[in-house]
Amino acid sequence: MTGRTHLIVGSGVTLSVMSLIGQNITLPAALVAIVSSLLPDIDEPNSLLMQKTMPKTMLKKIKLALVAAGIGFMIYCYFKSFYVPFSYGIGMLMIGACLIHQRLFRQLLMVILGGLMLYLGASAGPWWGTIGALLMVCAVLPHRGLTHSIYGIIIWGAVLYFASLRLGEPLWTSGVMAYTLHLMCDVLTKHGIQPLPPFKWKFRLPLMSTGKFSGFLVESICITLTFVLIWHAFIEPMGETMFSLFTHFKNRVSAMLNI
Ligand SMILES: [Zn+2]
Secondary structure, eight states: OOHHHHHHHHHHHHHHHHHHTTOOOOHHHHHHHHHHHHGGGGGSTTSHHHHHHSOHHHHHHHHHHHHHHHHHHHHHHHHHTOSTTHHHHHHHHHHHGGGSOHHHHHHHHHHHHHHHHHHHHHHHOHHHHHHHHHHHHHHHSOTTSGGGSHHHHHHHHHHHHHHHHHHTSOOHHHHHHHHHHHHHHHHTBSSOBOSSTTSOOOBOOOOBOTTSHHHHHHHHHHHHHHHHHHIIIIIHHHHHHHHHHHHHHHHHHHHHHHO
16 A cells, blocks of 8 residues: 555544544644554655655765765875774775665664664653664564554554653544554555564455555545545534534524614
């Protein structure tokens, strides 16, 4: 299933259900729903979420900076005889990084970023360290592993629950709902999901494969159903409010005219 479908179905259904059950929809809750609808694919470096957070242009700039830093480092080592020839090896590695394929490069950046958060987490608080460690684990695990399991829902739910307690805003409901919806959508694909690894049991209802006609059909149906729900949750009540306002206004005018 494409990232676009996950985004529409995950956040659309979550926000509609929240509105229908009378939960307050705040901007942070909506943002959490949007991120959570894409978050499980953080283990796929070329997924929509990763393309948005680490765009191609940014990767190119980082690669160029690495080449420049590598050359600079080697020149410095040459003049200062800094651990030569081992330092040349590090410089070559930095320059060689520009040849790495986009997918692997994103993976590498995730590991570095996770490591940095883990390091800083020691002083900034345990949550940064936890998120950093998870980022590193997700980067190296195969696609649809930990993030596409019940553990993924529980971990993300726990992170949001404690964040909700600190911020005084119930973010975890929208997050857990959107995250679970992503997994439910992936159940419809031929690969399905593995809800309780290391158990090999797969949960799948193979109705479609992404990129094929079956994918287009199933994804279109899911998006249409989402829009029906959005209509029911947001547009219809808006129409009713407008109608009652109109009747109220009409009654006032006719009462005034009678006077
Ligand atoms: Zn997925």
